[in-house]
Amino acid sequence: xxxxxxxxxxxxLVAFALMYLTSYLNKSQGYSGGNTLxxxxxxxxxxxxxxxxxxxxxxxxxxxxxxxxxxxxxxxxAQGGTTFDVSVPSEYxxxxxxxxxxxxxxxxxxxxxxxxxxxxxxxLSFDPGNRYxxxxxxxxxxxxFNPDLLDGWQLxxxxxxxxxxLRNQIxxxxxxxxxxxxxxxxxxxxxxxxxxxxxxxxxxxxxxxxPNVKAIVGDEIKMLLAGEExxxxxxxxxxxxxxxxxxxxxxxxxPEEGSNLWFDNMVIPKTAxxxxxxxxxxxxxxxxxxxxxxxxxxxxxxxxxxALALLPEDISGDxxxxxxxxxxxxxxxxxNLGKRMLSHYNELFLEFKMHKK
Amino acid sequence: MVNRTRNLYLVPYITWIALFVVAPIVLIVYYSFFDVxxxxxxxxxxxFFTPVYMRMTFSSFWYALLITLFSLLVAYPTAYLLTRxxxxxxxxxxxxxxSWINLLLKAYAFLGLFGTYGFANAVLEMVGIGTQQIxxxxxxxxxxSVYIFIPFMVLPIYNALEELNPSLVYASRDLGASSxxxxxxxxxxxxxxxxxxxxxxxxxxxxxxxMITRLIAGNRVITLxxxxxxxxxxxxxxxMGATIAVFLIIAMAIIMIITGNRR
Amino acid sequence: MNKTFRWSNLYLFAVFxxxxxxxxxxxxxxxxxxxxxxxxxxxxxxxxxxxxxxxRLLIIVLNTFVIALLSAAISTMLGVIGAxxxxxxxxxxxxxxxxxxxxxxxxSPDVIIGASFLILFTMIGIRLGFTSVLLSxxxxxxxxxxxxxxxxxxxxSPSLIDAARDLGASSxxxxxxVVxxxxxxxxxxxxxxxxxxxxxxxxxxxxxxxxxxxxxxxxIYSRARQGVSLSINALSTLLFLFTIVLVIGYYFxxxxxxxxxxxxxxx
Numbered sequence: 001x002x003x004x005x006x007x008x009x010x011x012x013l014v015a016f017a018l019m020y021l022t023s024y025l026n027k028s029q030g031y032s033g034g035n036t037l038x039x040x041x042x043x044x045x046x047x048x049x050x051x052x053x054x055x056x057x058x059x060x061x062x063x064x065x066x067x068x069x070x071x072x073x074x075x076x077x078a079q080g081g082t083t084f085d086v087s088v089p090s091e092y093x094x095x096x097x098x099x100x101x102x103x104x105x106x107x108x109x110x111x112x113x114x115x116x117x118x119x120x121x122x123x124l125s126f127d128p129g130n131r132y133x134x135x136x137x138x139x140x141x142x143x144x145f146n147p148d149l150l151d152g153w154q155l156x157x158x159x160x161x162x163x164x165x166l167r168n169q170i171x172x173x174x175x176x177x178x179x180x181x182x183x184x185x186x187x188x189x190x191x192x193x194x195x196x197x198x199x200x201x202x203x204x205x206x207x208x209x210x211p212n213v214k215a216i217v218g219d220e221i222k223m224l225l226a227g228e229e230x231x232x233x234x235x236x237x238x239x240x241x242x243x244x245x246x247x248x249x250x251x252x253x254x255p256e257e258g259s260n261l262w263f264d265n266m267v268i269p270k271t272a273x274x275x276x277x278x279x280x281x282x283x284x285x286x287x288x289x290x291x292x293x294x295x296x297x298x299x300x301x302x303x304x305x306x307a308l309a310l311l312p313e314d315i316s317g318d319x320x321x322x323x324x325x326x327x328x329x330x331x332x333x334x335x336n337l338g339k340r341m342l343s344h345y346n347e348l349f350l351e352f353k354m355h356k357k
Numbered sequence: 358m359v360n361r362t363r364n365l366y367l368v369p370y371i372t373w374i375a376l377f378v379v380a381p382i383v384l385i386v387y388y389s390f391f392d393v394x395x396x397x398x399x400x401x402x403x404x405f406f407t408p409v410y411m412r413m414t415f416s417s418f419w420y421a422l423l424i425t426l427f428s429l430l431v432a433y434p435t436a437y438l439l440t441r442x443x444x445x446x447x448x449x450x451x452x453x454x455x456s457w458i459n460l461l462l463k464a465y466a467f468l469g470l471f472g473t474y475g476f477a478n479a480v481l482e483m484v485g486i487g488t489q490q491i492x493x494x495x496x497x498x499x500x501x502s503v504y505i506f507i508p509f510m511v512l513p514i515y516n517a518l519e520e521l522n523p524s525l526v527y528a529s530r531d532l533g534a535s536s537x538x539x540x541x542x543x544x545x546x547x548x549x550x551x552x553x554x555x556x557x558x559x560x561x562x563x564x565x566x567x568m569i570t571r572l573i574a575g576n577r578v579i580t581l582x583x584x585x586x587x588x589x590x591x592x593x594x595x596x597m598g599a600t601i602a603v604f605l606i607i608a609m610a611i612i613m614i615i616t617g618n619r620r
Numbered sequence: 621m622n623k624t625f626r627w628s629n630l631y632l633f634a635v636f637x638x639x640x641x642x643x644x645x646x647x648x649x650x651x652x653x654x655x656x657x658x659x660x661x662x663x664x665x666x667x668x669x670x671x672x673x674x675x676r677l678l679i680i681v682l683n684t685f686v687i688a689l690l691s692a693a694i695s696t697m698l699g700v701i702g703a704x705x706x707x708x709x710x711x712x713x714x715x716x717x718x719x720x721x722x723x724x725x726x727x728s729p730d731v732i733i734g735a736s737f738l739i740l741f742t743m744i745g746i747r748l749g750f751t752s753v754l755l756s757x758x759x760x761x762x763x764x765x766x767x768x769x770x771x772x773x774x775x776x777s778p779s780l781i782d783a784a785r786d787l788g789a790s791s792x793x794x795x796x797x798v799v800x801x802x803x804x805x806x807x808x809x810x811x812x813x814x815x816x817x818x819x820x821x822x823x824x825x826x827x828x829x830x831x832x833x834x835x836x837x838x839x840i841y842s843r844a845r846q847g848v849s850l851s852i853n854a855l856s857t858l859l860f861l862f863t864i865v866l867v868i869g870y871y872f873x874x875x876x877x878x879x880x881x882x883x884x885x886x887x
Binding site: 366367369370371373374376377378379380381382384385431434435438439441442444446447448450451452453454455456457458459460461462463465466467469470472474476504507508509512513516517519520550551554557558561562565567582585586589590595598599602605606609610613614 | 628631632635636638639640641642643645646649657658698701702704705706708716718719720721722723724725726728729731732733735736737739740756759760762764767768770771772774775805806809812813815816819820822823836837840841844848852853856859860863864867868871
């Protein structure tokens with residue numbers, strides 16, 4: 001009995017000591033009270049130096065909180081209980097958040113640096129007039145492949161994936177829109193197609209792909225491809241650039257049938273408390289110097305044309321990540337298909353995953 | 358007298374149950390009657406009985422069974438041998454310790470160990486078997502799941518073995534029983550409660566495994582847990598996710614009744 | 621005899637080797653200058669200095685420990701009370717019902733627990749952050765403690781309690797002098813399992829956290845999209861070595877303090 005009491009007493013003592021230490025550290029960092037700005041972003045999706053610079057320039061303390069999926073982030077914002085001043089959802093999430101009234105409209109007059117954004121990336125279907133969102137990074141969906149493992153074969157199209165030479169060599173990202181999207185694209189349908197016959201056709205065609213599919217995975221796809229675990233992967237361009245940083249044998253292509261054009265965007269959720277700070281931060285990130293610094297750190301494509309000019313030629317001239325106009329013309333942004341259609345996409349994708357080998 | 362103490366114990370426990378068990382169950386059942394667009398429906402339950410979900414249910418149970426079986430096969434001898442060691446409690450702690458390292462990190466480590474150029478394949482190569490595909494197979498999935506659940510199986514069995522009165526074992530030996538007979542007739546039946554507790558602590562969570570179905574099995578195995586996670590976090594079809602959860606809870610209750618009524 | 625002993629040692633060695641293999645893998649790569657977990661290029665301590673420079677990460681680590689220790693201790697107490705309550709229920713049906721309720725949280729996938737707790741907390745009006753995370757960790761650790769303690773309680777013969785009572789012990793005495801010492805191993809097992817659950821949990825914490833409060837696993841998962849940096853490996857290595865030292869130290873100090881008891885039961 002004595003031992004029990006002693007042990008639990010020690011545990012509580014240690015816990016309280018640690019709590020004291022935490023609050024001390026928090027204070028020394030200036031996190032408690034005063035002028036703070038809470039940013040809700042993907043993990044490691046901003047150069048930490050920029051946060052420091054912003055804090056010094058504005059005198060605002062930044063609280064950086066992270067999420068791992070758009071859906072989880074939306075649930076958190078919808079449920080309330082927290083104050084997020086700026087968040088960075090993907091474009092399809094923005095239409096949903098708009099519908100559910102989770103976003104505050106953005107006053108463009110408070111963002112003088114908005115002029116640096118390339119017109120091509122403004123006023124898109126998911127947010128006409130950019131009333132609620134400001135582009136942060138953009139990219140495509142495509143194929144990463146390893147010519148060394150494929151006798152030098154350079155893939156160019158989605159239909160190449162069905163080649164019997166790729167048996168058990170393909171890794172796919174675990175995303176219903178992405179996989180159904182390239183299934184539709186390979187049949188030269190739009191990746192926003194809602195025609196039931198076309199969808200069933202795409203599902204059947206994807207079913208034929210299963211012998212070639214080694215696995216359907218998440219973020220670890222980068223590690224697996226860079227480690228040459230498989231020869232081919234269907235990934236987002238941002239991931240592709242990271243993979244190729246790690247392993248320069250690999251190459252990336254935006255397939256000729258067309259593909260998806262995606263955006264991550266800065267928004268102000270309705271939970272925002274520090275509106276001044278939110279505008280100051282977004283404007284700060286739109287500054288060409290800062291945007292360029294961030295693009296170099298994160299490695300994704302920046303929509304900021306003046307920042308692009310500041311980037312070294314080997315980044316800005318890379319047509320795989322800053323494709324030329326004829327390729328861009330074939331890219332499509334995901335439309336918001338509505339909840340019912342979306343869940344139909346997901347059912348079809350689930351059936352594809354359950355397809356017996 | 359006895360009555361009064363009993364009621365006192367029940368108060369905090371029932372409060373906990375009411376707040377954190379009953380309330381979530383009510384919420385889950387409530388959500389299961391709504392479709393994606395927030396309309397009342399029984400469609401989710403109908404959908405659960407379509408072949409896709411039936412196959413998923415079947416494979417979840419099958420894999421959970423395999424995982425429990427292999428965990429037991431590994432954990433029982435481990436627990437038994439541990440009780441005979443000198444610093445046995447320390448060794449027991451060392452069995453639990455690896456589960457304090459983040460699961461995602463360990464899964465990444467397994468990706469490296471089991472990969473085409475990983476340690477496991479290097480060993481196979483050396484022995485002369487040659488490189489095999491280990492990742493994204495049933496083998497790796499069950500291996501890693503057993504790895505995760507081992508401490509949860511060892512602990513209750515170890516406790517049961519510690520309780521065992523050694524004089525019973527000696528008596529059985531003195532009466533001329535072989536080691537195997539002693540084990541079968543004396544040791545195992547007397548530690549059955551520990552085994553049961555361990556199986557419950559493994560089988561039930563194994564039904565709802567997710568994440569490693571993607572990381573280690575590459576979505577070749579899809580369990581009910583994976584489907585629920587997808588519905589809640591990706592599809593945002595909370596109704597369907599909740600429906601699957603309702604069935605999981607029913608399955609759990611049935612398992613508890615089957616394994617619980619011996620006493 | 622000798623031969624079986626050697627076989628058994630080999631078996632235990634194999635079990636431990638497999639249990640620790642991925643951890644050693646993580647540790648080795650924490651010294652990799654290559655920056656990834658699949659090709660080892662050269663030795664560096666860069667990741668370790670990165671850990672110590674990152675105050676935010678250190679605060680998160682401390683948060684994780686505070687939550688784990690407090691939630692494990694409190695849920696152990698609740699769990700012991702729960703096990704006693706279940707034992708006191710003599711009739712089988714209500715007892716099985718209680719047990720089933722107990723296990724609901726073990727079977728429910730984390731995502732559902734997390735989502736329903738989130739709704740619950742916002743409904744009651746508890747501010748998301750430290751309190752909500754602590755409460756939910758206590759909540760989902762209680763059932764495993766009950767599962768660990770209950771078999772011990774059931775093994776205790778009722779005559780032991782009757783004897784104590786006959787000798788004039790009050791209910792409180794019976795509890796503190798007979799019952800609790802008897803189920804002590806179960807209590808510690810429950811505590812360590814609760815600690816394990818708390819340190820491991822990602823999904824529930826993710827849903828109920830907020831206002832700048834974060835734990836290590838939430839941080840690690842949210843970094844996955846950008847690739848988990850090796851400084852996380854370095855951090856895990858440090859934490860792991862620290863825990864090992866702590867556990868071994870605690871064990872030997874404890875043993876010295878209660879030597880007679882150990883010698884008696886150690887054979």
